[in-house]
Amino acid sequence: VEKNGNPAVIWLHFQECTGCSESLLRSSHPTISTLILDMISLDYHETLMVGAGHQAEQALHDSMKANHGKYILVVEGAIPTKQNGIFCKVSGRTALESLQHAAEGAAAIIAIGTCASYGGIQSVSPNPTGAVGVKDIIKDKPIINIPGCPPNPYNFLSTVLYYLTFKKLPELDQLGRPKFAYGRRIHEHCERRPHFDAGRFAKAYGDPTHAQGYCLYKLGCKGPATYANCSVQRFNDVGAWPVSIGHPCIGCTEPDILFKTAIAEKV
Numbered sequence: 086v087e088k089n090g091n092p093a094v095i096w097l098h099f100q101e102c103t104g105c106s107e108s109l110l111r112s113s114h115p116t117i118s119t120l121i122l123d124m125i126s127l128d129y130h131e132t133l134m135v136g137a138g139h140q141a142e143q144a145l146h147d148s149m150k151a152n153h154g155k156y157i158l159v160v161e162g163a164i165p166t167k168q169n170g171i172f173c174k175v176s177g178r179t180a181l182e183s184l185q186h187a188a189e190g191a192a193a194i195i196a197i198g199t200c201a202s203y204g205g206i207q208s209v210s211p212n213p214t215g216a217v218g219v220k221d222i223i224k225d226k227p228i229i230n231i232p233g234c235p236p237n238p239y240n241f242l243s244t245v246l247y248y249l250t251f252k253k254l255p256e257l258d259q260l261g262r263p264k265f266a267y268g269r270r271i272h273e274h275c276e277r278r279p280h281f282d283a284g285r286f287a288k289a290y291g292d293p294t295h296a297q298g299y300c301l302y303k304l305g306c307k308g309p310a311t312y313a314n315c316s317v318q319r320f321n322d323v324g325a326w327p328v329s330i331g332h333p334c335i336g337c338t339e340p341d342i343l344f345k346t347a348i349a350e351k352v
């Protein structure tokens with residue numbers, strides 16, 4: 086329930102790997118403890134909360150009631166829709182039912198990760214559970230997508246801090262992503278870009294062209310069509326990102342065409 090005037094946040098987990106939460110736990114400015122103890126009131130989060138069972142359910146319903154119309158709902162994971170959504174249940178309710186119920190009293194919804202934004206890995210063909218993203222189910226609430234698998238935690242934190250500071254949502258692109266983080270293609274700021282422009286491409290993993298840091302385009306890099314700030318913001322405060330450590334971008338911040346194709350190519 087709202088504490089010290091801090092806005093209530095309810096976080097639901099559906100079909101996912103918890104990588105988005107795990108990534109957020111490793112952020113350092115602010116740390117997750119500063120965020121949840123000083124800036125927001127995280128009233129329900131299945132991975133982080135101490136309570137379990139009926140106690141946890143009570144916290145969820147108390148918060149939804151006390152903060153009706155005001156809380157921020159964060160969704161991590163896709164929502165299965167086939168067979169009335171029986172593939173994902175928490176406390177006897179399907180993800181579909183829980184989302185619809187929690188969305189009703191939310192001021193805004195943040196879909197964290199590619200699963201919650203577009204269905205993600207769970208929705209790759211043949212998508213046996215009918216997994217979809219939040220925006221495919223909820224049509225009457227502001228929804229901010231923070232895609233990535235996992236997304237950069239600072240894209241999530243910046244969105245939350247923007248909302249807390251300015252009391253409004255940041256400007257979004259046509260896919261519901263904050264433009265400050267997803268407004269440019271990673272190709273535009275990639276350190277391998279001079280090799281791309283000069284036509285120097287890595288031919289195989291581990292060979293001299295790869296070891297010399299040549300462009301990964303011919304190994305399948307989707308950077309030229311992927312909108313994200315990975316090449317600028319980087320990850321884990323150590324300056325690394327997929328392309329810097331030698332792996333092509335698989336377009337994990339993009340919906341079907343890029344990301345799902347890249348995943349399908351690998352399985």
Ligand code: SF4
Binds near residue numbers: 104197205233
């Ligand atoms: Fe895991 Fe990726 Fe889904 Fe996040 S978006 S929960 S990292 S599968």
Ligand code: SF4
Binds near residue numbers: 272275276278
């Ligand atoms: Fe572009 Fe990928 Fe080459 Fe970087 S490695 S320059 S993102 S194609």
Ligand code: F3S
Binds near residue numbers: 233313327328334
């Ligand atoms: Fe994802 Fe590509 Fe960034 S795979 S993490 S969008 S470099």
